[in-house]
Amino acid sequence: SYELTQPPSVSVSPGQTASITCSGDKLGEKYAYWYHQKPGQSPVLVIYQDNKRPSGIPERFSGSNSGNTATLTISGTQAMDEADYYCQAWDSSTGVFGTGTKVTVL
């Protein structure tokens, strides 16, 4: 089965840049999606089709996808960005989520 691997945790200082990777076989040939989830809440889409931001998502969120790795970058990280982040892709018609990354803003 297809798997997406993320680092368990990323720490970042306020105002700095956080990068979260998502690795999967030939992931660059698929679209990558990114969601964040705060405790007790539903996931929220932050990036779709590799690098597009939904309405209402701040410009500090950006994405890229090439080769076997998709990357979510948060520039000028704010305390409110502290959350769990999940990548997601489709393998044929099967949805696959990444293992998840906890972003801590120190």
Place this chain on the structure above:
Amino acid sequence: QVQLQESGPGLVKPSETLSLTCTVSGGSISSYYWSWIRQPPGKGLEWIGNIYYSGSTNYNPSLKSRVTISVDTSKNQFSLKLSSVTAADTAVYFCARVDGYNSHFDYWGRGTLVTVSS
């Protein structure tokens, strides 16, 4: 604004069937794909399966033998049945809208916790 609301029993006995319904309001269930996703306590997200409004389905291969997803367009609802449950099926179950074939989940329900226990 599209809203999704999960409903169903919060407690299911081992070996029985888990049944949940997702009611869609603020928009039509037609012309979209609709998914079930779950999250065990303290763990990550797992896609269970989806259904097109016409009734065609796709399931997670790891759950396929136990899962049935159905749709009732007259009620703007879709449903999940998971049979032969065990404690490993204890999770928060989310329903979500898929914005097109193999696309992103753009609207989510709040989720409902289902505990499998005798």
